[in-house]
Amino acid sequence: KAGVTQTPRYLIKTRGQQVTLSCSPISGHRSVSWYQQTPGQGLQFLFEYFSETQRNKGNFPGRFSGRQFSNSRSEMNVSTLELGDSALYLCASSLEGRWVTYEQYFGPGTRLTVT
Amino acid sequence: AQSVTQLDSHVSVSEGTPVLLRCNYSSSYSPSLFWYVQHPNKGLQLLLKYTSAATLVKGINGFEAEFKKSETSFHLTKPSAHMSDAAEYFCVVSDQRNTPLVFGKGTRLSVIA
Numbered sequence A: 001k002a003g004v005t006q007t008p009r010y011l012i013k014t015r016g017q018q019v020t021l022s023c024s025p026i027s028g029h030r031s032v033s034w035y036q037q038t039p040g041q042g043l044q045f046l047f048e049y050f051s052e053t054q055r056n057k058g059n060f061p062g063r064f065s066g067r068q069f070s071n072s073r074s075e076m077n078v079s080t081l082e083l084g085d086s087a088l089y090l091c092a093s094s095l096e097g098r099w100v101t102y103e104q105y106f107g108p109g110t111r112l113t114v115t
Numbered sequence B: 001a002q003s004v005t006q007l008d009s010h011v012s013v014s015e016g017t018p019v020l021l022r023c024n025y026s027s028s029y030s031p032s033l034f035w036y037v038q039h040p041n042k043g044l045q046l047l048l049k050y051t052s053a054a055t056l057v058k059g060i061n062g063f064e065a066e067f068k069k070s071e072t073s074f075h076l077t078k079p080s081a082h083m084s085d086a087a088e089y090f091c092v093v094s095d096q097r098n099t100p101l102v103f104g105k106g107t108r109l110s111v112i113a
Helices: none
Strands: A005-007 A010-013 A019-024 A029-036 A042-050 A053-057 A062-069 A074-078 A087-094 A109-112 B003-006 B010-014 B019-021 B021-026 B032-038 B045-049 B056-058 B064-068 B073-076 B089-092 B108-112
Touching: A005 A087, A019 A087, A019 A109, A019 B019, A029 A074, A042 A062, A042 A074, A062 B045, A074 A087, B003 B089, B010 B019, B019 B108, B021 B032, B021 B089, B032 B073, B045 B056, B045 B064, B045 B073, B073 B089
Parallel strands: A010 A109, B010 B108
Antiparallel strands: A005 A019, A019 A074, A029 A042, A029 A087, A042 A053, A062 A074, A087 A109, B003 B021, B019 B073, B021 B073, B032 B045, B032 B089, B056 B064, B064 B073, B089 B108
8 A cells, every 4th residue: 555645745835825735645534633843842733633633733824724535635834924834744644543542653755945 | 531651762772782761651451562663764663552351462574562551561572683773762552442542752762793
């Protein structure tokens, strides 16, 4: 099975611009989560989508948004970029367990640099 | 509420010596626990998971972890470190289905030749 793929892998944007990142989960996985990773804050949870609905949301401003399509692919958008948004953005997918929490499988990430 | 504490931010070992990365968790329920590894500029890779079966869990690349409920610990070990083990390791807990995973702050493992 193909793993989680993320596009683009690298991105350079200017303050004030907006950006859209894409994630394709492993086939059959319906849950997609997004994380922001920075040296100072570590791994922080952004949001999770399941069956095209946002199921969980982290503590990020409204400039960060996402969506999930019927084929489980997901996008996240950051509007009005700030220098502090420079980070590695990771996407992860997992199966949906009736009784247990399944492990998440991570993509390689998108490295966003805001100048 | 669930939480996880990785007791060491950095561990340095010599090649061929044992590795011990410590993790303590807090959970109101029977937790699921995971260890992930991240090599520089890469995504996270699952090393192993505990989901209430055997308390000693074997993972990939010779790593294993033991779930100790009385100590609320899930330490990661490997008998003999290899240079390729140098990376960042994350301990992760989930105590309820469909809630976000909670990540520790990570332990950077350095392996000295």
